[in-house]
Amino acid sequence: MAFEGLADRLQSTLQKIRGKGKLTEADVNEMMREIRLALLEADVNFKVVKDFIKRVKERAIGQEILQSLTPGQQVVKIVHDELKQLMGGEQSKIAVASKPPTVIMMVGLQGAGKTTTTGKLANHLRKQLNRKPLLVAADIYRPAAINQLQTLGKQLSLPVFSLGDKVSPVEIAKQAIEKAKEEHQDYVLIDTAGRLHIDEELMQELVDVKEAVKPDEIYLVVDAMTGQDAVNVADNFNEQLDITGVILTKLDGDTRGGAALSIREVTDKPIKFVGMGEKMDALEPFHPERMASRILGMGDVLTLIEKAQTNIDENKAKELEKKMRTASFTFDDFLEQLGNVRKMGPLDELIGMLPGANKMKGLKNVQIDEKQLVHVEAIIQSMTPKEKESPEIINASRRKRIAKGSGTTIQEVNRLIKQFDEMRKMMKQMTGMQKGKGKKKGNFPFPFM
Known part of the structure; x- marks a missing residue:
């Protein structure tokens, strides 16, 4: 993925100073050395790196930064602002001629x-x-x-x-x-x-x-x-x-x-x-x-939202929300949502757009096996309409039949049904949750994680 090495280096460097209560010029110099190396390793033009470091350093060693209560966070903001300016500052939109075409x-x-x-x-x-x-x-x-x-x-x-x-x-x-x-x-x-x-x-x-x-x-x-x-x-x-x-x-x-x-x-x-x-x-x-x-x-929630708006029908989304509130979410609904999410792009890329995903346990550098998603779809498609609607009726003999029909194992079928049941319970808790109550620890209830 583009920027992966650069992102890891910069995030690691900035994390060291992010929570510091006091920042010295020596701290800033050390950080600038790390950022310079990270940019050069990412194949950024040497002159561009030199000018970038100069701008960041000048702003970072200003008195208002060194004397700030949160100097580390201020420097992170400076690096973000300068990166943004380096790439153009604002989005450059496509031209529209006064007289078509x-x-x-x-x-x-x-x-x-x-x-x-x-x-x-x-x-x-x-x-x-x-x-x-x-x-x-x-x-x-x-x-x-x-x-x-x-x-x-x-x-x-x-x-x-x-x-x-x-x-x-x-x-x-x-x-x-x-x-x-x-x-x-x-x-x-x-x-x-x-x-x-x-x-x-x-x-x-x-x-x-x-x-x-x-x-x-x-x-x-x-x-x-x-x-x-x-x-x-x-x-x-x-x-x-x-x-x-x-x-x-x-x-x-x-x-x-x-x-x-x-x-x-x-x-x-x-x-x-x-x-x-x-x-x-x-x-x-x-x-x-x-x-x-x-x-x-820091994530990219706006692009994530735009992708969702492009690929997910608004009326169906409202219908889904209603089902989640009433705990009537079925395997058919799950299959449809899985298809919508896959249309939005590679799942590891989507996860990378979540703010702080790089720090979340189990999500950093996550590699999602697309074959597993195919197995999930095959299992659900091997169920009868009644089984998709009411998974609780799926007994041992039904599980054996579903595994055989989907070309998977009984263990995979069991795992999917268990995780789907956990997901429905969590939906019910979240929709009925009052402020400060109902928090529950557990694994992320999706079969592809």
């Missing part, structure tokens, strides 16, 4: 995921912003690039404009915009040709497209896993094209995160979106404050 040029090196990201962005525009995007196949050089975009368009039920590979990208882009006007589409996403490295001839073609269509946004797609190379690529493209923003792909992969912390400072251009997975809905608007909170272990 809004034109977005997608540029980048081959292998960064530019064409797939173009599809993801179109999907985001339609689902989250209720827009009507047109995808434009202007990469006439890479074999199957046009087919790839057309396949994505079909998968997403979105229109794709193409004139084949014999017409110039400039002409394709110009005609696509006219088509969008005719069809009343309000966004045009131009998938331009990638390149293996910065190529003068192809770069000139991008300049020509830019001059011809005057795009409202030019998004550079870069692979976060390439580290400092991503920053160098961004700097070069920005110099040639004056990009308006960056989309970082593969930020969910095994990357140290240095690109996300360096690009804004080096190019002075915002990170607009981040790719957090393979699925077509795995593109998130980039929020510097939320990312800073995640890195420092």
Whole structure:
């Protein structure tokens, strides 16, 4: 997961001073050394690290901090604020042209995921912003690039404009915009040709497209896993094209995160979106404050709520709440909720968005086995409708039948039924709980934990 090593180092360093009643300049110097090493190990640009440390140190050794009653907490806040500023300060929203369509040029090196990201962005525009995007196949050089975009368009039920590979990208882009006007589409996403490295001839073609269509946004797609190379690529493209923003792909992969912390400072251009997975809905608007909170272990409740709102039907949620209050929650309800949660993304990533999850016993670095969830679903699906509604009727012979039908063991069936029963009891207690009463210790009552 991106930032994992950096997050662990920074959280460990800041924990040492968080509760200190008094902070000396020597404490601050020691902390700065640790933070500097953590950032460099995360592949953050050296100059960016140097400037960041200087800013934090200047604020941390101010008299109001050293004489504060909670100096450790004040320094944590300073590091959070400076991390947020390093990544852009505020979310940079997507442009909206005064007269539709809004034109977005997608540029980048081959292998960064530019064409797939173009599809993801179109999907985001339609689902989250209720827009009507047109995808434009202007990469006439890479074999199957046009087919790839057309396949994505079909998968997403979105229109794709193409004139084949014999017409110039400039002409394709110009005609696509006219088509969008005719069809009343309000966004045009131009998938331009990638390149293996910065190529003068192809770069000139991008300049020509830019001059011809005057795009409202030019998004550079870069692979976060390439580290400092991503920053160098961004700097070069920005110099040639004056990009308006960056989309970082593969930020969910095994990357140290240095690109996300360096690009804004080096190019002075915002990170607009981040790719957090393979699925077509795995593109998130980039929020510097939320990312800073995640890195420092403060959670990211707002993104968690947004994911829930996107994937969970409001009316069904109200119905579920009623069932929980009346203790009539069934295995069918549980199965439905399990499906909703899985739609929101990898469970270990969701847990990482909970404030303080890194300090909760059993949750730090938790690895949730997706195979276990498949077993849970198989067990429930092997029950009869009556058994799902009233688990108390499931006797020994029924358990044996369910285990055989689901390809699991009787022990797994027993464990699921026991944990489900505990969960229902806890729901009943929580809904009837009065202030200061009814607290009960126990394991987290979900079969996948």
